[in-house]
Every structure is written in C-alpha cells, then in structure tokens.
Amino acid sequence: MSATRSPSSTLSSRPQAEQAGQPTPRSRSRVLWFSCVAHALHDGYTDMIYVLLPMWQAEFGLSYGALALLRGIYGGTMASLQLPAGWLAQRFGHKAVLASGTLLAAIGYAAAGASGSLVGLCLALALSGSGSSTQHPLASGAVSRAYGLDARRARNALGIYNFSGDLGKAALPAAVSLLVAFMPWRHALWVIAALGCVVAAALALWMPSIAPGNAPAKGPASGQDRKRRETSGTSATGNNARTGFNLLFAIGVLDTAVRMGLLMFLPFLLTAKGASTPVIGTALALVFIGGAAGKFACGWLGARVGVIGTVLATEGCTAVLIVAVMLCPLVPALVLLPLLGVMLNGTSSVLYGTVPELAPADHTGMGTEKAFALFYTGTIGAGAIAPVIYGFLGDHIGVQGATLAAALTALAIYPLAIALRAHLVPGKP
Known part of the structure; x- marks a missing residue:
C-alpha cells in the first residue's frame, strides 16, 4: 500500500539543520x-x-x-x-x-x-x-x-x-x-x-552564504558546548574570553615573528656551511613543503590532543630544531629542514582554529569576522615588522646570535600558552 506524501511530511523528512537554517x-x-x-x-x-x-x-x-x-x-x-x-x-x-x-x-x-x-x-x-x-x-x-x-x-x-x-x-x-x-x-x-x-x-x-554569528550546529555536542560556556564563565561576551583572545593574539604575533626571523637568516646560515645558491633554493623548498604539511597535520593533531599541548610541542621543537640547524653540518641540517618547516607552520593551524571559540559576540553577529580580521592584522603585521627587528639585531650580534634570538622567541610563547589554558572551554580539545 502506498500513499502520496503530503507537503508537511515531505518537509518533516528534510534534514533538521536545513529546516532550522543551519x-x-x-x-x-x-x-x-x-x-x-x-x-x-x-x-x-x-x-x-x-x-x-x-x-x-x-x-x-x-x-x-x-x-x-x-x-x-x-x-x-x-x-x-x-x-x-x-x-x-x-x-x-x-x-x-x-x-x-x-x-x-x-x-x-x-x-x-x-x-x-x-x-x-x-x-x-x-x-x-x-x-x-x-x-x-x-x-x-x-x-x-x-x-x-x-x-x-x-x-x-x-x-x-x-x-x-x-x-x-x-x-x-x-x-x-x-x-x-x-x-x-x-x-x-x-x-x-x-x-x-x-x-x-x-x-x-x-559559494553558499552562511548566516552571521557564532551559531553552533544543532545536536547534543553543541548543547554541551553551550552549557560549558555558561558554567565556566567563558562566554564570548565576557572579560575572560577577551583576555583569552588577547593571549591568543600575542601567541600568533610571536609565532609569526619566529618564522620570519628564521627564514630571513636561513640562507646566510647555510652559506656559512658551504651551501651553493641552488642548494639554498632547495633548502627553502624543503622548509615550505614541511610547512604545508605542518598546517594540515597540526590542525588534525590539535583537534585530538588539544590546543595547548600542540602549541607547546611545536614551539619547543621549533626552538630545538633551530639550534640544531645552526650547529649541524650542511647535510644533516638539510635533513632537518622539512621537520623544522612542519613545526614552524604547524602552530598557526591550531591558533586559527581557536579564534572562533574566543571571538567576542556583538549585536551584528559578525564577531568571528572581526576576531579573524584583528588576528590576521597582527600576524601579517608581525610578518612585515619582525624581519626588520631581527635584521637590526643581526647587524649588532651576528647571524647566529639573531637566529638564536628567534629560537628564544619561540620559548617565550610557553608562559602565554599556559595562561591561555584557563580561558579555553573546559572539556574541549
């Protein structure tokens, strides 16, 4: 026995997310x-x-x-x-x-x-x-x-x-x-x-248009997220979230500064080890290939092991690998460069992924866009300013000293990342 579906039954069979505008x-x-x-x-x-x-x-x-x-x-x-x-x-x-x-x-x-x-x-x-x-x-x-x-x-x-x-x-x-x-x-x-x-x-x-605002998707998980925000006091409109965003912003600026500082001095470090111009070009390609893989891999990793753990691991490994590249002969240094690229670029994936969680809500519903705009202003601006600062530093203390300063900048992220932990929604990765 078959029956013609009524408009209401057809409507009810559509995905709930589509009916609700999600x-x-x-x-x-x-x-x-x-x-x-x-x-x-x-x-x-x-x-x-x-x-x-x-x-x-x-x-x-x-x-x-x-x-x-x-x-x-x-x-x-x-x-x-x-x-x-x-x-x-x-x-x-x-x-x-x-x-x-x-x-x-x-x-x-x-x-x-x-x-x-x-x-x-x-x-x-x-x-x-x-x-x-x-x-x-x-x-x-x-x-x-x-x-x-x-x-x-x-x-x-x-x-x-x-x-x-x-x-x-x-x-x-x-x-x-x-x-x-x-x-x-x-x-x-x-x-x-x-x-x-x-x-x-x-x-x-x-390209589809998505309604403005930080609206969570329907379902039990998003309901838990809302409850956690309410009970933990980390709503997007609170001072706690704004402090967390400021910490995230500072981490992003320093992370970009480390990356730009190393890339500025890497050709000079390799030249001092006897690298030719083609070898230097290959070395930079190795860093960029590792960086591309790092953004993808660390975004996946951050969703599973946590934002803070991933940041601490990538920044710590970045500092260690920078020093290792400085001290190693040419061939071992080249071998380390793809892994260094993974660490240099990987942090940014988890940082960008955390921006929506700490984005302040506003009456226009565009808090996420404003947060991303501010975050990118800081990171892109750091990418323009950091090479100048490291360049002046290199003029005074040498290439190796300035490169070591970039490694120490990576370690300076540690206290900021530990402080950020308190501002993330409990129970989230």
Whole structure:
C-alpha cells in the first residue's frame, strides 16, 4: 500500500539543520572548498611578487631597498585593511565582499601589467593588496561559522583551509616562472589576473552564504558546548574570553615573528656551511613543503590532543630544531629542514582554529569576522615588522646570535600558552 506524501511530511523528512537554517553537510563542504580556492589564489598573489622582483629591478632600475618597499606596499595594505574588510562584510555580506576583493586583487595585477612607471606599479600593488585584505578574515570566518562551535570539525576544516594557502604559495609563483619563459612578464600578469577574475565570479555565483554569528550546529555536542560556556564563565561576551583572545593574539604575533626571523637568516646560515645558491633554493623548498604539511597535520593533531599541548610541542621543537640547524653540518641540517618547516607552520593551524571559540559576540553577529580580521592584522603585521627587528639585531650580534634570538622567541610563547589554558572551554580539545 502506498500513499502520496503530503507537503508537511515531505518537509518533516528534510534534514533538521536545513529546516532550522543551519548549514547542511553539503553547504559546509562547499563553503570550505570555495574558501580554500580563495585562500590559494590570494596567498599565491602575495608570494608571486618574489618571482617578479628581479624583473622589476631590471626594468625600473631599482635598488634592493626599493624592491623591499614594493613588497611592503602589498603586504602593508593587506594587513591594514583586514578590519575594514570585516566592517564592509557587516553591511554587504561576506560573500559579496570576498568576491569583490578577489576581483579587485586581480584588477590590481592587471594594472601592474599595464603600468609604465614605478608610481603606477606601486599604485597597482596597493590596489591588489587592498583586495587581498578581504580573504583571510572573511574566508576563515565563513569556514568557522559553517562548522559552528564543533571545535574538532572546525579545527580540521581550518587546517585544510590553511593548507590550501601553502598550495597557492607554491603553485602561482611556479606558474608565473613558467609563463615568463614564454611571454613578457606583463602578459604573464594578465593571465594570472584573468584567473583571479574567474575565481571571483565562481565565489559570487556558487559559494553558499552562511548566516552571521557564532551559531553552533544543532545536536547534543553543541548543547554541551553551550552549557560549558555558561558554567565556566567563558562566554564570548565576557572579560575572560577577551583576555583569552588577547593571549591568543600575542601567541600568533610571536609565532609569526619566529618564522620570519628564521627564514630571513636561513640562507646566510647555510652559506656559512658551504651551501651553493641552488642548494639554498632547495633548502627553502624543503622548509615550505614541511610547512604545508605542518598546517594540515597540526590542525588534525590539535583537534585530538588539544590546543595547548600542540602549541607547546611545536614551539619547543621549533626552538630545538633551530639550534640544531645552526650547529649541524650542511647535510644533516638539510635533513632537518622539512621537520623544522612542519613545526614552524604547524602552530598557526591550531591558533586559527581557536579564534572562533574566543571571538567576542556583538549585536551584528559578525564577531568571528572581526576576531579573524584583528588576528590576521597582527600576524601579517608581525610578518612585515619582525624581519626588520631581527635584521637590526643581526647587524649588532651576528647571524647566529639573531637566529638564536628567534629560537628564544619561540620559548617565550610557553608562559602565554599556559595562561591561555584557563580561558579555553573546559572539556574541549
């Protein structure tokens, strides 16, 4: 015997999450993968500048200081506009702002390809950096909101998201290097800009919109999370959560400083061991490959063994491995570099995954985006400032002394991480 289903029975058979306006597994997956594509593109846009610097030096007759300024223009605009990107998302929606920012970044590189002067190139890089400022806070915020307050799944998803950025850092610079072998660098930039326009259109048309706010997914686990927040006094609006976020922010800034300090001095350390230029290039590739694996692996690890334990392990191992690379002969040092890359980059995955837990709520429901914007402003800003500080230190105490200072900076994270433990939701990893 069969009966025709009534509209009400059909409605009741739909997933409860869809009826309640919560993201479905399919929409969560789409948010994650579109965010990963955006992350890969924008991080690739950021790092392909290194490939272009020698060409700009030859064409415009620039000094090394001027080349550093070009890189600083892009990174500076990207860092300074993270918070305004969050404010725009409150008004126009995260998907619209992310797609528009991606288009703006692509237009900036197209303008760089059309520029005939150094001033035009600087303006084009500032335009592209402004567009890229939207990606980190909005894409990471979208991923965290799609997975709600389920800490394990959110950290896993953010680990995948962070891993995608490293793929972009490897892919786009390599693509530009290949393109300039067959065409002028200006034409190569137009090809890469066209790719950005395609990604922007895909984001605008097919990326799902997730309602603002730190709304947890339905189910027993999220109910327990809410109860823990209430009983532990770590609600997102409380002073305790704000203190926890400040500690997390400080850890992120110092972690970035360690990474930038080591990368600045690593070529000089290897040169002193007798490494040639090709060997140094290979060594940096080993670090970056390890870093890509570290972001993914430590995001997975942090969801299982805990945020604090993972941070303490990665920072401690970072300090030990930095000293080991300093003291070892060339070949053993090269063997250690992939593992050092895992530790250098791995911490960031668990830090980013903890931002939603400590994000302050506000009446707009965009607390997560604001928290990510502030966090990325600090880490990207540290990435710009730390090499300058370590550089001055290296001038006074030498390369090995400054590298040792980077290792000690990693250990300085220990008391901050231990203090952060009290501000995390009890029972969460």
